[in-house]
Amino acid sequence: MQHDVGSNSDVYISCYSLNIKESGLSGAHYTISDIRKSIETVKVTSSYRHLHIEMKNSLCVCFSTLDITWVNGLEHGELLAGQFTVFDSECPISYKVTRVGSLCFVFIPKYFYEGVLQKQMVRCGMFEFVYVDAIRFILTRVNSKEDGEQLLISELLALGYLLSVLERKEEAVGKKVAFEDKVHEVIKDNMLNPSLYLDDIALILGCSKRKIQHCLSLQGVSFTKLVTKYRIEYLAEQLIRKKHSRIDVLCYESGFNSPGYASNSFKVIMGMSPKEYRCRYLAKSSVF
Structure with missing residues (x-):
């Protein structure tokens, strides 16, 4: 127009x-x-x-x-x-x-x-x-x-x-939601709970733990690694959204019991520490 x-x-x-x-x-x-x-x-x-x-x-x-x-x-x-x-x-x-x-x-x-x-x-x-x-x-x-x-x-x-x-x-096209999609969705919805276990996901989905483990194994990932991955993605978002908050506080808010474990996992998945990630992103966004 x-x-x-x-x-x-x-x-x-x-x-x-x-x-x-x-x-x-x-x-x-x-x-x-x-x-x-x-x-x-x-x-x-x-x-x-x-x-x-x-x-x-x-x-x-x-x-x-x-x-x-x-x-x-x-x-x-x-x-x-x-x-x-x-x-x-x-x-x-x-x-x-x-x-x-x-x-x-x-x-x-x-x-x-x-x-x-x-x-x-x-x-x-x-x-x-x-x-x-x-x-x-x-x-x-x-x-x-x-x-x-x-x-x-x-x-x-x-x-x-x-x-x-x-x-x-x-549902819009008359299909059922795939079981693996349900598993991922429920994990995402509950990942901020630091006491989240596989038993909790099985209870919510109304199925056995073995069914969930088999589903995830076909995707080449374990329950623990998947939860950690989603928590790291959430932590990465919070590092940008809450740029003045302490990183250890954000680690706890992201579902981790240990800031040290969170930082190490973040570096493995993202290729840099939480502090480096925040600094690099803020420096990049300042050029827009």
């Missing part, structure tokens, strides 16, 4: 930050009490640009009229023209655009959604949005900036509700 603002080598960037509050005696309804807008144009470039919007504790919906590549914390990927995705704004968000178009970012407070739902929404790994077409339609209108203030408020509130309706990708 072409815009009148800027030159023919510009990318049009718009951001909407929502302040949502409960309404009614029961608190069952929500209204948008305030919308903060920011609009800018940037030049087409082959380098990554950092989204300089401080909106902690929010989910960021990104809609683009052109193909882009993005980085959100440790995650990265591509977004095709006319599509949308959801980022976690507590991690740095960077993007790269190589042709003219427009990007629209909508920040929605996390408290609008339940904790489990927040995780499912961010890039929708095992889940997908049910009302994709309706969401795209709203984002297209918001990006066009053709609607008045009251209609914009109604559209953005509807967007918030539509995004909360998800379903498993496997």
